[in-house]
Amino acid sequence: MKITHLILCTPLTLVSGYASANDSSERVLEDPPHMNVTRKHVALLAVPNPTTASTNAPQMQSSNEALFTWELKKTKNKLWNPATKSYDTVILRSYQGTDTQPNTPYIAPTIEVFPGETIRANLDNQLDIDPITHQKPTKDLSCTSDHTDVNKPHCFDGTNMHTHGLWINPAGNSDNVLVSINPGVNFQYEYNIPPDHPTGTFWYHPHRHGSTAIQVASGMAGALVIRGYRQPTLNKTGDLDLLTYGFKERTLVFQQIQYACYDANGNIETDSNGSYICPNNQIGEIRDYQGFGPGEWGKSGRYTSINGEVQPFITQAVAGQVERWRIVHAGIRDSINLSIRQMQNIPSRLDLTPMGEKKLLSESCTGPIVSQHLIAADGLTLKQVMDKTVTVFQPGYRYDALMQFPQEGRYCLIDEAASASANVDRAFSERHLLGIIQVDKATSAPQSLTMALSNNAKQNIAPDMLPAVLQDLQQNLKLSHFVPHQDLPATPYKQFLEFNIDTNADPVQFQVNGKPYQPDRIDRTLELGKTDEWILTSKLASHPFHIHVNPFQVVAVYDPNGKDVSDINAVDDYDKSTTPDPQYRGLKGTWKDTIWVKNVKGASYKVVVRTKYERYIGDFVLHCHILDHEDQGMMQNIRISLPDGNGGITQGHH
Missing domain, CATH: 2.60.40.420 (Cupredoxins -  blue copper proteins)
Structure with missing residues (x-):
């Protein structure tokens, strides 16, 4: 089978009024280029x-x-x-x-x-x-x-x-x-x-x-x-691609490229508001770690790009047609709170300067919100489709979503405002426009999401498993025959991890369990084939935890009062000074490789996950996925070793 990829081209007239004529055709979103594989x-x-x-x-x-x-x-x-x-x-x-x-x-x-x-x-x-x-x-x-x-x-x-x-x-x-x-x-x-x-x-x-x-x-x-395209069987789950085969696909890689221009002393050039500028046709670059700190991304005035383009125009969507969006947060530190709203009161010409963007968001990006039907987290299929009005992406996160626009028109792709407690940068973030979606008139009668997935199942699922798959889809869009990992049972074996930034140290230390990273130190030696339960906390600020090789299953997320906020109907309202935080809701039982460990005003949430060390031995790392934190020491070396046959772990054959 030849996998085809979208090349999104559009006449200039379609995007007229979106931006000036010399840039509109260039900023129509395309998928990233694909590395060709000769098979x-x-x-x-x-x-x-x-x-x-x-x-x-x-x-x-x-x-x-x-x-x-x-x-x-x-x-x-x-x-x-x-x-x-x-x-x-x-x-x-x-x-x-x-x-x-x-x-x-x-x-x-x-x-x-x-x-x-x-x-x-x-x-x-x-x-x-x-x-x-x-x-x-x-x-x-x-x-x-x-x-x-x-x-x-x-x-x-x-x-x-x-x-x-x-x-x-x-x-x-x-x-x-x-x-x-x-x-x-x-x-x-x-x-x-x-x-x-x-x-x-x-x-x-x-x-x-x-x-x-x-x-x-x-x-x-x-x-x-x-x-x-592996088929599900009575003893083994299959691949979700069987259910989405034939849907239009888009790959959206979000990046936060914080380039700057520098004065003669090596300091970043800014205007009176602190926004980055490049006077006298200077060339932007990233020389060092200036600007990588709490609140700096928002102050910089730079924009989150999608597939290398800033505020692109997304075309060739059709009303009622189901699309699969593969979304990657490939930035280094700032949270993205993704929502999609239908555009109303469309101006004759779109002004996307900072002031124009604010006006557009407040006056035009105000229509009905479009549900994001999540089907996978960090690449791993969910147990059932999960609807979100706002999907929170922390650095390193991925979500696959099925998108279905209800009618033709324009839609705003928005990074919603977030409170300081829900944001990597520990600062309130403003709403920003990530892009504009052009949805064309439906060419055929729209199908419900259940019907679209069921029709694919009838085409692609083998007859012996088809009734079970269809029954799951009819029952709240369950995907139980496509989840790649089995639930991990309770285990007495525990691993404890606490992130911290020691601001009293000189220089400041970025720590895991009270220590900054040392390349020649093995911080944890774990046993191949064993299941551990990890308890993750943070002493200062919030941090996305990422571990290499083996993913983990979310058991629970407890706020500082002990309330589990990871259930499908949970409301994370611990921080009474702001609106409830939607990012943990529905994560219970989900498999991931990166998860937010939240701290609100010095009080840590407790994130409980389980993981099993399978197949691979060797040394690798876990770390905070705020990447400048990792570079400054918020990382540990992990070693997976074979059991020695006597209840311990082998240290080698000599």
């Missing part, structure tokens, strides 16, 4: 009884190998700035190489593979040449192994690669984030996707301790989609 063969979909399988069932590729090249360079290009109604010239670290696009260099291509396939990726670090002078700069001694202050951001041009959310080997040249690929070094990664790997939406980004934030903030990130 050796195509195998028919495996079903229990092939003679009765639907002839319309999708096909599946397997036993193939993909070869890509990431060339890491500083790239000169442009980003739209609504404040000036023009493009800013910028020079940022970016991935070039296989299937990258010159017009959008700050979004990496999407990788699409199937379970059982192998990715071979050459990471070629070419960052030792200055793109302006073409001179080789002085050697960065902070990239050397004897660099002493490991938790001070350093080695800005050293790198490596992390496949966020993948269940693969963390060692060697697989998902190994404990290596440094310095300028001038070429290293080949090999990612063997196991045949039983869950399908879903994942992503990839650099993870070299000391430079992770500066590189991800430059746009060095891309989506990684694992597709599959």
